Amino acid sequence: MVDLMRLDRAASIDDLRAMARRRIPRFAFDLVDGGAESERNMRRNCTAFEEVELVPRYMVDVSSIDTRTELFGQTYDAPFGMAPIGMLNAFWPGADLSLARLCKRQNLPYVASSAASTTLEALAEAADGNGWFQLYVSGDDTVTEGLVARAEAAGYDVMIVTADVPAAGKRDRDIRNRLAVPFRITPEVALGLMAHPRWSLETLFHGKPNIANYADLLQSATSYADVQKTLITPAFNWEALKRLRDRWGGKLLVKGILHPDDAARCTEAGCDGIVVSNHGGRQVAFGPATADVLPAIAEAVAGRMKVIVDSGIRRGADMMRAKALGADFTLTGRALAFGVGAGGAPGAARAVEILELELVRALGQLGVPRFADVGPEHLAVSRSHVPGSVR
Template identity: 45%
Template structure:
């Protein structure tokens, strides 16, 4: 079993196992993919200033979020179609989240029913949904999450239109999907993945949408139905308000980058925001989430729980985000790379690596409790010490 040293290693491992069409679906961004680079480079605008001669014999990175204590301030972002990269990937990610005691935001576009995920890790699975063009389905998705006993609901709002992901277009990964000769030829260079794909029956089912399709609908037909329901450009604040009225538990909104939008979310009684640019998969010229985070924090203060997603790859990234006021960080690609490459073992390794990195950084900067981090440990680029 291969062992990764850091999260970047999983990307290379996944690239060796997956055909190009599958790897590029995970790896790619929108348009020229400058946003991918910007998401990572933005963390370099900050440095951590260590304080020495502090007793850091014992480090504590437990974090309480929406009334529940988690072992680490990290979680899995929603990622659709994980079952294409490894059969049963969503179940593996749920199990990894339970083992590490961190949240897993199950995507409504996953290949795993939310009800089944709730059975694996009822205290760790959150549900992420896109509002659709059918209000009845929106209502039903919320009701299903509630009936399954999931504690947190997230609405992703930064996909009003399908983005221009040119890698997918060049590779032929479009709807309706067709297995062309060139795709088959490339896939045959990865026989392990092909055998697993065929054994599973081909394209995995988007199980959360199966109830809204005709009886006996194929995986392709269910995916096509999903494509007619989303994106839903008519989604607006009234949509969010209706979901707020229906959902009594913690409700968070994912994908905001503007301070005025954050204030509106607070006014509607939402409990948290995941500041995110969708991993640079939607608007290539959008600013990074870490760049916009301080303005959002200044706008909403302590009114809401603020979290961060997009570009997180190191324990130091998570420490920097906390110094800026983010209580939690989420990431998606690293867990997909890991589970695609190594299955359950890979998913587990992600959290072991990040826990180790966070502990090392906290020890080095003289902060024994993650919750004690603040701006006194932070130096911005160009800032005088």
């Protein structure tokens, strides 16, 4: 039984993270909570958003707040969606389907990872019109084409191709935890399982999580290197993006953009949008926070395509900050993952509730009744380098 009273007492995403940490064995918690090397980039993502100050304007009637946001022909109830997360069922059993169904219920987009622990077809059905598909380009063209064709057949209209994994991120926690692919029961893992019987029983009940879209192909994999080769190629380049653009009839986005020139090039390649992202700080510890690079990217794109941002969104106000810095929409990975880890489907629902309530309150406090009207003019003087902000 999930303790609903306990979930009610969670005031923030950080509280849900603390609950998840207690319920989940260390190796599985670290799999989601961890970042690259020193984790400097992961931490900086959150502080960079926190440091963005917005100036409230008063004596504006905010008795009715509208958080609806239009994107690619669909109107979502709030300006955030679930970012693609691979193998999330290893964090909490059944997490993928819980989140896909939740996004449908709350009218938010759900991005199905090609490395998800549930097939893209099952996730399309659960998200029921609110699903987007995220593609990793494989070293084997037939694998990539197979996924694209399946995504098309499953009815996805939006495809996000992830560009920021030319080399796998080095996650020190996973190395310390001796996390192995394929999954093996090491002594550390066995201890973790014994200390978390609920997680262990649920995992037993749901079955060992795998990368469902590639289940057959990965049968023969004996090392992480094998898995990596099937999933992602280091050779993905602009010509390959062009080929994908020609192949995919729906909306095409590139995820992992951190430089204004790359953003401009995505526009020229005919993309419909980009996700300004550093993979939640899981790829390069030396890279910049997304909040820091967002204004220059939004300026380079100049409204020619949609700009979505992720990495470090933990509060409703972060969505306003992102909008003021030039984003149209946000995604969050860990915020909803921590929710599902804290309490399964009800925990994920609590995460969405917290973010939405925070956003509504923050818009009222900022004096902007419609999220769509948040802009650079709301930035404090400390951000005066952003075009259009207060000078």
